[in-house]
Amino acid sequence: MARITCDFFSETLMMSTSMTVLLPEKTSNQIGMQNKTGDRSVYPTLFLLHGFSDDHTIWTRRTAIERYVSELGLAVVMPDGDHSFYTDMAYGRNYWTFLTEELPRVARQFFPLSDKREDNFVAGLSMGGYGALKWALHKPDHFAAAASLSGVLDIASHVQSQDKNNPLAEVLYRVFGDQDIRGTEHDLLHLVNQLNQSEFAVPNIYQACGTEDFLYQENLAFKEACTTTKLAVQTTFDPGTHEWGYWDHHIQKVLEWLPLSTTK
Incomplete structure (x- = not known):
């Protein structure tokens, strides 16, 4: 694998930002064959998102993701999302527009990445x-599969909480303002219901959360909300807390689960 730190200017964010990218490497014999035929290979891609306290480098620093994907022929794109909850912030920058529109375009401009739905996946912790x-529920035509590890899956309940002792309270205010986001485009449970009533093909979903994790109950609620819909959700609820040992183990499960074509 090649590991690339890519620094670039984002027109959406109006600032320089960075992404870490893992790319499969070809042998010299494969390169010779490619040059002879004039064929340009493109790779299936996993967009892999970091958590609140981290940045685009964290997956390669705290897990062996580079080793795990080395034999899969899979590219991994890890952007920087700051503290945005990957949202166009009420008092901040437009990270949702950056993530869903600019990032894929820029990444595919720089690197040989497939734009086909069946070759694109997204995951995060x-x-x-x-x-x-x-991202996957908003744009089901863009992804074949999506995975959440210990995800914040009921963001509305966190936003509605008026606990000023919650260290996230100020951040969530900057992201969502003082609006009630339940039933809006920011509410995953609302998006599940919307997608269930649409004619779009739906991405497969993988969901894992430790039973000792403080987010366990909302992960259970998300799973239950999906049981009466057309979404296919594979769930792993097993012993664990909100920490890197759990995520390092379960990102391997995600990679095994991804519907990667063996012909690539």
């Missing part, structure tokens, strides 16, 4: 689990 499912 905690805040990134919310962002991954929000």
